[in-house]
Amino acid sequence: MYEVLAYVYEHYERTDLASNGDRVARKLSAAGFERGDIHTALHWLAGMRSIPTRENVAVPAVGAAQRILAPRELDKLDATCRGFLLTLERSGVLGAQTREQVLERVLAAGGEPLMLAQLKMIVLMVLWDHGLPSRQLLAHDLFLTSESQLPS
Numbered sequence: 001m002y003e004v005l006a007y008v009y010e011h012y013e014r015t016d017l018a019s020n021g022d023r024v025a026r027k028l029s030a031a032g033f034e035r036g037d038i039h040t041a042l043h044w045l046a047g048m049r050s051i052p053t054r055e056n057v058a059v060p061a062v063g064a065a066q067r068i069l070a071p072r073e074l075d076k077l078d079a080t081c082r083g084f085l086l087t088l089e090r091s092g093v094l095g096a097q098t099r100e101q102v103l104e105r106v107l108a109a110g111g112e113p114l115m116l117a118q119l120k121m122i123v124l125m126v127l128w129d130h131g132l133p134s135r136q137l138l139a140h141d142l143f144l145t146s147e148s149q150l151p152s
Helices: 002-011 014-021 021-030 036-050 071-076 078-088 096-108 114-129 134-141
Strands: none
Touching: 002 021, 002 036, 002 114, 014 021, 014 071, 036 096, 036 114, 036 134, 071 078, 078 096, 078 114, 096 114
């Protein structure tokens, strides 16, 4: 799934997925991705659009409160991943609302606990979905290290 997400990020705009999902799926298949991975990734991406916005819900700012992770979230994120999220929050890359969407997408990923590279891809896709201007600079910084290769 993560390779498909990376490919989508590099080759498509958010509007392509919303208006041409079937065409994107065909192009991903033509690019050599397996049908199951394509379906999983596109379903995961569609889940981002189906999350109700919490604009009217007051979420405390990062400095005003500390987010305690639920047991399911702790099971998915090791100490390195949790530290990465905290760093992104404290540096202002993730706000409280965006952090919550990242955590929701972490749980939606299913499977084993995430590796740091997988969490980075989830963060990148959430920022991409929001159309945040920092995404290009962040993408460059996130994937510079040699450890950032995505597992299958």
